[in-house]
Amino acid sequence: MDALADLLDGPRARGAFMLRATLAPPWAVRIRDEAPLTLLVMVRDPAWVLAGGADPVRVGPGDIAVLRGPDHYTVGDDPATPPQIVIHPGQRCTTPDGVSLSEAMDLGVRAWGNDPDGSTEMLIGTYQQGGAVTRRLLAALPALLVVPGDALGTPLPELLGAEIARDEPGQEVVLDRLLDLLLIAVLRAWFARPDAERPGWxxxxxxxxxxxxxxxxxxxxxxxxxxxxxxxxxxxxxxxxxxxxxxxxxxxxxxxxxxxxxxxxxxxxxxxxxxxxxxxxxxxxxxxxxxxxxxxxxxxxxxxxxxxxxxxx
CATH class of the missing domain: 1.10.10.60 (Homeodomain-like)
Incomplete structure (x- = not known):
């Protein structure tokens, strides 16, 4: 086993938070859930991610963003759109002044957003438990990385999208394993990029x-x-x-x-x-x-x- 294989052998999702979000612009979500790691798969429309005080980063359709916690960040249709939604630990959803939005944003089985026909669609997978992703893996990652979808060479994003809305026995386990596989594929593609900021090992x-x-x-x-x-x-x-x-x-x-x-x-x-x-x-x-x-x-x-x-x- 090489060092990269050993590192990527670590992720083990258990009851990961998974959903499909559909949103109508203008929209912006402030993420304060402090989860150790989150994957965003953009399906339709681009989104902008503001993380760690850095310049906004565009995530285009098909691209996959990986965000390392516990730092807070914002995802929106435009860098200038102010957050209307705040996600707290435990995936509790409120307005910026604390009014619950959980019922208003619920669109069905693992479906969430402000409009079921919204032009923006993304898949979200969040590792909620600290032990699910090793500290050594988190230390090797920047606060935000974005991998173009065509760099993966795998149908995993489409398969995750097809499975995320299903409600069958054992579905959580299926989604956990798909999330693990997608994370490994994304990180392998990211580490292999010539311009990637790779750790010394x-x-x-x-x-x-x-x-x-x-x-x-x-x-x-x-x-x-x-x-x-x-x-x-x-x-x-x-x-x-x-x-x-x-x-x-x-x-x-x-x-x-x-x-x-x-x-x-x-x-x-x-x-x-x-x-x-x-x-x-x-x-x-x-x-x-x-x-x-x-x-x-x-x-x-x-x-x-x-x-x-x-x-x-």
Whole structure:
């Protein structure tokens, strides 16, 4: 497994918030739900996204935008349109002065908007749980990225659009998995763009020295790796690997290994009922005590607290 495959293996939607929005201009929605990650698939008409104090970004029909929380942002038909709708945590919908719009905007099964025949149509998929998307993935993303629909080479947006209005047994699970697949396809296309702002570990993947070391780490996190062992596998000296790894990835090999192990441990704690000892062994720690000490030092809370849903520092 390479570093990108390991990173993209993380998203696991559970009961994601999914809907089709149809809106008649002028419209603007202020998003304050503080969800960790949201996908917007523009079906008809363009939209403008204002995020992080940056210049407005146009998302054209067919394009897909990924927005990283918990920062607030605005989506509208025009950058100058003032928000008429505010989305709060839990997907509660109000006017800017707090009047509920939940009933007024409800257009049916996973359908929402100010006009069922509105010219603007978009699909929205929101990861609502912090554990559904790893912190390591979120750290690798900008506040907003936009991928042209024709860059995906997949019918996933159309399939999601066809499934989102269906109300059948198991439909939530189907939509969760489609959202995961679409997110992976979008991120893979975005990371592959020549002008993408890619993290150091991604750029280092193609390096003849650091690339093999990264692949070894992600293929077997539980192995008792040392700088010396990684250097020997890469066919260079310890000093060469340490210097080159730090320059390309941005941190020493052992610090990167620790971060990857704890990120995997966090996923296992939220996604499985494995014991702490079992999780520790799977990510390269000798016992639960050693994992707990490292996890608390890195995340600011114990593995047990993290598993129960407490927020990390």
């Amino acid at each position: 991604y750029r280092a993947h193609g390096d003849p020295v650091v690339g093999p070391a990264l692949k070894l780490i992600h293929t077997d996190l539980a192995h008792p790796w040392t700088v010396a062992k990684l250097a020997a596998e890469a066919g260079v000296s310890r000093a060469t690997l340490a210097q080159r790894f730090g320059r390309l990835v941005g941190e020493p090999p052992m610090a990167y290994l620790t971060g990857a192990r704890l990120a995997r441990a966090a996923d296992l704690l939220r996604e499985t009922d494995a014991t702490l000892d079992a999780v520790a062994r799977r990510v390269g720690y000798g016992n639960a005590f050693a994992l707990s000490a490292a996890f608390k030092r890195e995340r600011g809370l114990s593995p047990q607290a993290y598993r129960s849903g407490a927020p990390a520092d």
